[in-house]
Amino acid sequence: xxxxxxLEAIDLDAYYGDFHALKGINIAMEEKAVTAFIGPSGCGKSxxxxxxxxxxxxxxxxxxxxxxxxxxxxxxxxxxxxxxxRKEVGMxxxxxxxxxxxxxxxxxxxxxxxxxxxxxxLEEAAETSLxxxxxxxEVKDKLHKSALALSGGQQQRLCIARALAISPSILLMDEPAxxxxxxSTAKVEELIYELKNDYTIVIVTxxxxxxxxxxxxxxxxxxxxxxxxxxxxxMFTSPKDERTQNYITGRFG
Numbered sequence: 001x002x003x004x005x006x007l008e009a010i011d012l013d014a015y016y017g018d019f020h021a022l023k024g025i026n027i028a029m030e031e032k033a034v035t036a037f038i039g040p041s042g043c044g045k046s047x048x049x050x051x052x053x054x055x056x057x058x059x060x061x062x063x064x065x066x067x068x069x070x071x072x073x074x075x076x077x078x079x080x081x082x083x084x085x086r087k088e089v090g091m092x093x094x095x096x097x098x099x100x101x102x103x104x105x106x107x108x109x110x111x112x113x114x115x116x117x118x119x120x121x122l123e124e125a126a127e128t129s130l131x132x133x134x135x136x137x138e139v140k141d142k143l144h145k146s147a148l149a150l151s152g153g154q155q156q157r158l159c160i161a162r163a164l165a166i167s168p169s170i171l172l173m174d175e176p177a178x179x180x181x182x183x184s185t186a187k188v189e190e191l192i193y194e195l196k197n198d199y200t201i202v203i204v205t206x207x208x209x210x211x212x213x214x215x216x217x218x219x220x221x222x223x224x225x226x227x228x229x230x231x232x233x234x235m236f237t238s239p240k241d242e243r244t245q246n247y248i249t250g251r252f253g
Contacts, residue, residue: 003030003031003032005031006029006030006031006169006170007028007029007202008027008069009026009027010067010069011065012024012025012064012067012068013025013065013066014047014064015065016062020224022048022224024066025066029200029202029217032199033196033200033201034202035201035216035218035219036211036214036217037049037203037205038205038206038208038211038219038220039221039227039247040222040247041206043224044223045204049172049174049202051068052070052089052170053085053089054082054085070088070170087114087166087167089172090166090199091171091172092163092171093174094179095179096158096179098148098155098158101147102147103147103150106147106161107158108125110162110165111165111166125165126165127140129162132161133157133160133191134157135154152179153185154184156179157188160188169199169200170200171201173201173203175205177205177207178206189210192214193214208248212232215232217232218231218232220241220244220247222247228243235248236248
């Protein structure tokens with residue numbers, strides 16, 4: 001049974017002032033699958049990733065034309081409430097960015113902002129999210145200690161738990177393992193693989209091997225254009241475009 005489309009871009013162009021960052025992007029991404037965006041630095045991967053939770057709205061001079069659809073609804077329409085959208089779309093950044101608070105307070109931060117006060121609800125959400133982020137066993141006895149005392153890899157999994165606590169259906173990851181050591185990277189990759197049972201995941205990565213290991217589909221961007229999009233296996237074994245082939249085999253990038 002084919003899965004339904006969760007995320008879609010239709011004739012999407014994006015600009016930073018006069019700079020044309022994304023050019024005519026058309027792509028449809030499956031629900032509960034991992035899609036990797038690859039391509040050289042500055043090719044538009046992160047800009048495109050951030051159109052799905054409207055993070056680029058904060059950048060002066062940024063504008064989009066075309067449509068970004070989540071569950072067939074255009075999220076750039078006037079009536080879209082961005083705070084509601086961001087509950088649906090969790091985000092994990094390149095560098096772990098825990099708040100200078102306890103591990104527990106980090107995880108339940110988003111829920112508290114939404115007005116959840118009941119202690120039992122917060123405790124249950126913290127435990128569930130930390131378990132989902134494969135961190136519970138390591139931190140369950142020190143939930144009230146500072147998150148900043150955790151290792152880099154643990155901090156990144158904590159940030160994933162924080163993103164999961166608000167029950168999104170989509171998880172955006174902007175190079176989530178690039179600042180981590182190999183062991184922590186392996187844990188994050190394992191986690192991505194498990195999470196796709198419940199979430200639609202989009203990951204930006206510079207690491208070809210990582211894209212090969214964790215993703216079901218891969219999109220190759222070059223100079224603001226989507227060059228090729230296909231099942232990861234197909235992309236890595238028989239890409240259709242010479243530029244994809246050259247990038248994957250390390251001839252440029």
